[in-house]
Amino acid sequence: MVYNWETCSTDIKYFIYKLHKEIIEIINDDFIGFYIHGSLAMGGFNPNSSDIDVLVITNKSLTVVTKRKLAKFFLTYSNSPFPIEISFINKEQLIDWQHPCPFDFHYSEFWRERYENDLSKNTYKFLNRDSNTDTDLAAHITITNHRGICVDGKPIEEVFPLIPRSDYLSSILSDFQECLKNIEADPIYSTLNLIRVFWYLKEGVISSKQEAGKWGLLTLPKEMSSTVKKVVDSYANDKDTYDFDRNELLLLRDYILDNVQKLLN
Structure with missing residues (x-):
């Protein structure tokens, strides 16, 4: 089963409200807003596999x-039981939009070992005063503008800039290229992301992975429908129920790639 913010369990909402409360205590009066984007905002959140995607805006x-207090907290709280992907951006970084967007702090499970090492060894390789940039933020903010949830703070339209289409495309096409390469290793994630990029270019729809899969079932050629159905079922049930033949994945990948290239040109 998959959920959105309105239909998710009380356990998920409690996890997010506690996440919000702990962040407020760490950053004190520097808080502007706490916003959910991604699968929980758009629908398609699977409690067994999905990240909880959050943007926090500060003054x-x-x-x-x-930053070190936040890292210590996320190392304890993320994956207990839901993995967190979160970025902290201050208002000055949003006023004059640039792509890739700068940010103050980011946590995802990819960063766990790096932060553990910095904290345990009292080093500052990753947890320091530097401000970095992230290409993905153009997509995250676009999704927040269109489908996001304001859990607390100023309304979305008062906080986030409108992202130029070219920057959003740059962001999603970066992931698109990775999915082209990884479709055999990770057929579920890769296929659904390839389809939602295709759908956006074809019809301008900003979708969740689940929504893209359903669109693909209705839209892609019939010879690919069995592959897409296996992907959609596997994503919804979080089970590796099906085997994927290399040829069926490459057929789907090449069809989408050809159409995306035509739409971009």
Whole structure:
């Protein structure tokens, strides 16, 4: 079963409300807003596999002390039981939009080992005063503008800039290229992301992976429908129920790639 913010269980909502409460306590009065994007906002959130995607906006840049407190908290809280992907952006970084967008702090499970090492060894390789940039933020903010949930703080339209279509495309096409390469290793994630990029270019729809899969079932050629159905069923049930033949995945990949290239040209 998959859910959205309205239909998710009380356990998921409690997890998010506690996440919000702990963040507020760490950053004190520097808070502007806490916003959900991704599968929980758009639908398609699978409690067994989906990340909880969050953007937090602050008044000013985070100090190194605050970043280290946040890292310590997320190392404990993320994956207990839901993995968190979260970025902290201060308002100045949003006023004059640039792509890739700068941010103060980011946590996902990809960063776990790096933060554990910095904290345990008292080093500052990753947890320091630097401000970095992230190509993905153009997509995250676009989704927040169109489908996001304001859990607390200023309304979305008062906080986030409108992202140029070219920057959103740059963001999603970066992931698109990775999915082209990884479709055999990760057929579920890769296929659904390829389809939703195709759908956006074809009809301008910003969709969840689940929505893209359903669109693909209705739209893609019949010879690919069995592949797409297996992908959609596997995603919804979080089970590796089906085997995927290399040829069927490459047929689907090449069809989408050809159409995306035509739409881009």
